[in-house]
Amino acid sequence: MKKSEKVKGKEKVAARSQQYKTAGIIVAVAAIIIACIAVYFVYFAAPAVVAVGDTINVTYTGTFDNGTVFDSNAGKSPLTFTVGGGQMIPGFDAAVRGMKVNEQKNVTLTPDQAYGAYNPALVRIVPTSQLPANQTYYPGEPLGFRSSVDGSEHIVYVVNVTDAGVAIDANSPLAGQNLTFAIKIDSIQKASSASTATVTP
Template structure:
């Protein structure tokens, strides 16, 4: 059988969990994930895990955070003056806000980590940064 390789469009069913078993994403009940291998459309460890599989193959891959969403970057945790946040926006720890980056119009989602009288501590890291991931993969099709 043909093995999946860079440049192929693959269709994959998956279940993603953290090392403690907590489910964070799954294709169950949905169409399989379709992407081009080697194109950077998915995290490196996922891409590498599918490479070499044949249609019908199933396997589990353990992806260290450096091949997933990277380690937590402390430079992406910022103190933002509370006076610059509109009063009608709820500031609950664990809640999210959308921030506009200056100049390019890009919006990034940040998580509220702490609220003080003067500052809101915001984390712009990907929610899975610093996490090692486990994916159960099933290659459904290669195009």
Template structure:
């Protein structure tokens, strides 16, 4: 049976959770996730986790912070002046907002603290600083680069 190698395009079903068991994402009820292994389309730990699997294999992969979304970066905490927030906009800790950076790109943020004159916004990925656990099932190896196998 063909094992997954770097460069293969694969389809997987997955269930992602934090180490406390909280689910953060799952492909249940959706089409399998399709990606090219080794192309940095998914986090490194997930990429490495499918290597060597064969169609039908199921496994649980524990991914440390550094192979997931990395540690929380304190430089990604933004102090935003309250005076720049529309007066009729209710603010709550945990609320998700989108800001535009200087290049016009949308940056998702979460309100972490509301102060008298400012709000603190966290622009880190929501899973930054977390070890992750994925249950992975390899559904299909869609395509693989041509390989010459020598006897």
């Protein structure tokens, strides 16, 4: 083999070696870039916020204007519902939108955002003859009521008991009231994916 051929062979080997080194550097840089992007999304990307269609877990406490608590699930199982699904009163459903996991807020709802205005027309007297015999009723007692029109079931409340019959009220006990809710988002199940954001212990 001629000396010139030996030199050419060495040059080819050196060129290949340089190509391998360059390729290795490109792969390493690409890996670093991918790792940086992953770190960004984990630590710096905007956290998930509640939107229509999401299923969320909520801890709440509801109070009247005078501060009396009328309902709370604090220390109990979270309330789970789908935002925009018609499962909650309008004001509560609207209040959670845009909130993040572990975020807390207080919101006061007027009757039109909650259980509506009190309607006196929903109070009526059921004659004793239409009630089960030997049944005792008490003011404030809830009763299951089935509509004779569409068969739907409702809860009514005993207002008064007389010899003529029982006065019942189909208004919600919270109708006509301003209601304040302390709300905390415990988790968000996004509607667009199977990912779930949860509270950090």
